[in-house]
Every structure is written in structure tokens, then in C-alpha cells.
Amino acid sequence: MSYETTATELIELLGLKGSPVAVKLAKTADDVPAGYAKVEKSRHCQFVQDARLKGAAGYATADEHQCKGGAGVMGIGPLPEHLANGSTYHKLGNFKTAEGALETVAAMPKSTEKFYASVYAPLETAAFEPDVVVIVATPRQALRLTQASLHAHGGRVSSDYSGIQSICADAVVAVIQRGVPNMTLGCNGSRKNSGIAEDEVILGIPPAHLDGIVEALKIFKEKWG
Amino acid sequence: MAKTVSALGIKAPNASILADNVVKHLDDPAETVVFLLSPGAEEGMEAVAGKHGYTLEITSAENHTEARMTPTGSTMEEIDVSGDFCPGPVITVGTILATLPVGERLKVTSTSADSIADIAAAVESSGSKVVKQGADGEKHYLIAEKAEKQESSQAVVARDRVLIAQSNGIGNAERAYATFLFAKAAQSMGKEVTVFLLMDGVSMARQGNAAVVKHPAFDRLDHLMDEVIRGGATVYACEMSAKFRGIGQADLVDGVRLAGAATYIQLLSDPANAVVNF
Numbered sequence: 164m165s166y167e168t169t170a171t172e173l174i175e176l177l178g179l180k181g182s183p184v185a186v187k188l189a190k191t192a193d194d195v196p197a198g199y200a201k202v203e204k205s206r207h208c209q210f211v212q213d214a215r216l217k218g219a220a221g222y223a224t225a226d227e228h229q230c231k232g233g234a235g236v237m238g239i240g241p242l243p244e245h246l247a248n249g250s251t252y253h254k255l256g257n258f259k260t261a262e263g264a265l266e267t268v269a270a271m272p273k274s275t276e277k278f279y280a281s282v283y284a285p286l287e288t289a290a291f292e293p294d295v296v297v298i299v300a301t302p303r304q305a306l307r308l309t310q311a312s313l314h315a316h317g318g319r320v321s322s323d324y325s326g327i328q329s330i331c332a333d334a335v336v337a338v339i340q341r342g343v344p345n346m347t348l349g350c351n352g353s354r355k356n357s358g359i360a361e362d363e364v365i366l367g368i369p370p371a372h373l374d375g376i377v378e379a380l381k382i383f384k385e386k387w388g
Numbered sequence: 389m390a391k392t393v394s395a396l397g398i399k400a401p402n403a404s405i406l407a408d409n410v411v412k413h414l415d416d417p418a419e420t421v422v423f424l425l426s427p428g429a430e431e432g433m434e435a436v437a438g439k440h441g442y443t444l445e446i447t448s449a450e451n452h453t454e455a456r457m458t459p460t461g462s463t464m465e466e467i468d469v470s471g472d473f474c475p476g477p478v479i480t481v482g483t484i485l486a487t488l489p490v491g492e493r494l495k496v497t498s499t500s501a502d503s504i505a506d507i508a509a510a511v512e513s514s515g516s517k518v519v520k521q522g523a524d525g526e527k528h529y530l531i532a533e534k535a536e537k538q539e540s541s542q543a544v545v546a547r548d549r550v551l552i553a554q555s556n557g558i559g560n561a562e563r564a565y566a567t568f569l570f571a572k573a574a575q576s577m578g579k580e581v582t583v584f585l586l587m588d589g590v591s592m593a594r595q596g597n598a599a600v601v602k603h604p605a606f607d608r609l610d611h612l613m614d615e616v617i618r619g620g621a622t623v624y625a626c627e628m629s630a631k632f633r634g635i636g637q638a639d640l641v642d643g644v645r646l647a648g649a650a651t652y653i654q655l656l657s658d659p660a661n662a663v664v665n666f
Contacts, residue, residue: 269451270397270426275536316412321405323398341393343409369413 166296169373170287176380177304181215182285185293185370186335188237188278195222195280196291202283207233208330208357210283211297220284228281230352233331237281238274252327255351267325272337281335295338296373297330298366305346305364307380312344312372314379322346329353334367344368390420390491396452397426404432411440411457418462422491423455430455447519464531465492469507470499473605475573477503478510481532482576485516488534493519497529504528514578537578549580551661553652557588558601558609563666564592565603568612570664575619582661583616584652585644586626593625593644594635610641617643624651 166185173183189195202210202221206229213219228234235242245251249264258264286296300308309320324333324347333347346366353359368376393410395403407423414421421442423433430446433455437444442457467484469477481496488494498504501523508518508530515537521530537548552571556563567589571581585593592598598610606612617623624647625640637646655661 267397270394272394275392318408318412319405321398321402321409323395323402323406325397341406341410342391342413342415343406371415372413 166289166293166370166373167287169377170285172377173286173298173373173380176377176384177300177307179298179300179304181299182218182287183368184211184214184297184299185282185284185286185289185291186211186297187282187291187294188239188274188276188335188339189222189280189282190276191279195282198290199282199284202227204229206230206352206356207237207281207335208353208359210281211330212299212357212359214283214285215297215299218285218288220288220290222280222282224280230331232328233352234281236271236273236328236332236336238276238278239281242273257327267327271325271328272332272340274336274339293370295335296368296370297334298368299359299363300366301362302364305366307383308344308366308368308376309346310383311376311379312368314382315375320344320346324348326350330357330359330365334365338367338369342369342371344372389416389489390422390456392422392424392491394424395426395429396424398429399426400429400431403429404436407433407436407455407457408439411436411442418459420456420458420462420491423457425453425455427453429453433457464495466495466497468497468527469503470497470527472498472503474503474506475569477507478573479576481507482510482514482573482578485511485514485532485534486576486578490534490536493531493533495529495531497524497527499526499528501528504530507532510573510577514576547660547662548578549582549658549661550574550664551655551658552581552583552664552666554583554585554589554592554666555587556666557585557591558597559588559591561601561603561609564598564601564609565606565612567592567666568609568616569606570666571616571621572612572619575616575621579662581616581619581621582655583621583623584626584647584655585624586629586652588629590625590629590633590635593623593640594633595639595641598641613641614643626652 199222202223204227225240231243232246234240249268253261253264327350329347329350330353337345349359430453437457443460445456447454511532516535517533519531519533554567574581601609623644627646627648
């Protein structure tokens, strides 16, 4: 399925900087779209940023994922013990107690399946059906996306995050598992290493929700300008 | 099919807001959804279930609470194994559970409490869960829930393989049957099975021999052997014992291979194998 029109409309209606990013977790090597090459070693959040801002497309196996925490929560390789038990985050000062760190990492969304690789592309050129679409947005753009996601059925949004492992656990794994959008405020890694800006937040959106969101954004545009 | 959504760490009322959104956007509204919650976060779940026409069941596990929302009026698969001989009920339940998606439930009833207790042990050994067990009038019952078998940590050896050593052959029909009935029961519990026939045990594998053995309550022995082999069991016949009896590979039934002492010792030495002797 092509998301070219959807992506173009999202970018225009929201005034996004860069592209929404299509992310897929590939079960096997055969599940990687044809023509996609391995990316250079880096972090999941950087792969997302490269697709968003540079139009880069490719896939990353465990070897290409330098952030083993990000890869681990997505099921691409094991989650290192020092991250799984929270000791790293306790030492880094994120948590006052080891128990608090453990409680946080235990509650963090983690893939229950094993995957071979993560695949990235700007949504408008993605040659695969994404599992999730990651949008880096300003708070105002995030507001519009939130309003748009509630437009059809109403209700409230519940976004959850813990300030660690954001673009991997919060914007990818949580969204795939739940089938509903989630917003996250990023983490030290994504802000420092991957250039998520001070005035940007991150949303993960199930692809099936995109048409409804675009439709609502068009109505908002007409009514609110 | 049941969808499991982890909402651990999310407190009330946000957990119920998330649950409302998840249920609202389910691909299949007839799907059961299980929310894994931090204790106390179940507040508000009843309202969510009621709003969407689901029946709510809250259960507490060691470190979390499960809120299971099932479309009201949906029925669970049921089976009555009253009157079946051991290990028939275990095999029947194991076979059905193997076909169910993770999260789906099966109610098993029997007039025999012992049979239900045996099935409960088999269900838990296979990695699934017994969520309820009790009696209802004359009948005993359990409700089993299909779960993914958890991988053990590296420090613990998973004894998920069974090695059955058989040295009696068809001269002792009871032991001959026990070999393959236990093998079927183990297979139905998700175990990997290897049968090693040695000494008189190899006589069972000679073409035609098992066909003359019939237990009054079970299928013919050769049929039972064939089912176990087709079910994925590896069956070896001891090469030395076979030679003593003038049996070669060509004399053996399909699916049985000759193997030497080293194979047997290696199987015995593997800590993942639980060994049963007949």
C-alpha cells in the first residue's frame, strides 16, 4: 500500500519539518523489503531522524543497532541485563532508588516477539506496510494530531512514557502492541544523540488511523484555518 | 483470539482511558482483550467493559493484575473427558490447547477429580495456565488458558525433552503400550520425545510385530507407534540389540533408525532430557 498522498497531506496540513517515518519490525531477512540496504551503525532514534530529515531508507539488524536498549525492547536481540534490571538508569541518576529504576524498566513496553531487523523509510516513499508511523512534531502539531485522533470516536488520550527509551519503547512497541497512538517526550539519548529538538515531541501512530487523522485535519483546516 | 496489552506502570484513571481507546480501535470487536495492569490500576475498567459490551474478569498474579474483557455472550470451547482412560484425557486436552491461539480458554469437565488433577499438571507443565478449577455438582472441571511457553533463563536447564528407554519389547504388552502412551502424553504437553528401544525393546520395531499387540482400551500398538512417530518423536533401535536378533535397518518399521551406544549415552547425559525407563 502506498502512503504517498497521506504523507504529503500530513506534512502540508500540519506543517511538519521533515517526513512522518514508516517503521516496520521484520521477522526474518525475507521480511525486509526488496531493495532496502543495511543502514550504517547507529541508534534507532537516529535511524528515525535520518528517515525523517534526510529521506534515508534502510534496515538495521542487531549488529547495526548501537543502542542495545532500543533494539532490545523492539525484540531485535536481547535487552542487556544492566538495562533490564534498571541498574544503568539508577547509576545514571534517573532514579533515586534501585527499586524505582526496576519498577520503571519492568513497566516499559517491550516486544514479546523476536525480530530480525527494524526497517525505516519516509512514509511517502515507503515500499512496505509499516507497523507504526513515527511523527516528530511541535507541541502545537501534536495537539492537532491528538484532536484529529479523537475526532471520529471522541474520548480522551492517554499517553504514557517514563523519560527513558522513548522512540523505541514508547513510540514503536507500545503503539504496535496496543493499536492506539502514544506520545512521548523523548529521552536523554534521543535528545542528545539524535537531535530531537527542544521544542519537539514524538508520536507513534498506527497506520490504520492515518486516513481518519488526515480527514479530521482537513476539517480543522477548513474550520480553524 | 485474545489480544494482550501491557499497561504496567500506568495508574488509574489513565489505565482505563488507555483501555477504552484500545477496545474502541480493536480490529475485531469479538476479540477478548487482556490488560496487564499494575495493582490498583483496575479502577474504572468495569465502566470500560460495560460501555463496550464486554464482561470483565479481574485476577491477581504475583506482580500484576489482569483485567480480561470478553465480549458478553461469547462462549468458551468445552470438552467432557468423563470415562476416558489415562492418558487419553491429557492427550485430548493437550491436542486441543495446541490448536488454540494464545489467551484462548478451554473448559474441561470430568466425573473424575483425579483426571482433572492430572490434566491440570499437564496444562501447567506445557506452559499454559489453569485459571480455575473446582466442582460443579457431580462434575469436576478446570478452565485452561493457552499461554506462550516461557523460555528459561540461561542459568536453568529447561527439561522440556523426554527420553523413554524401552527394553521389554512386545513380550510385555503393558510396558510396550506404556512407552507409546507416555510418548503421546508428553507430545501433547509440548515435550520433545525420543524413544530408545534396546535389548528386547527392538522387537517392537520389527515390521509386523507390533501389529499383533492390542490393548482392549486402546488402538493397536503399531498404530500408536505410527502416531507417535508422525507426531515428531525420534525413535531409535539399538544397533547391537538389533544385531543379536538378526534385525537390520530394512526390517524396521518406517521412522525407526538404528543407533549406537554413543547416541544412547549422549541422550542420557543431556540434562534437558527427563528419562523414563520401561
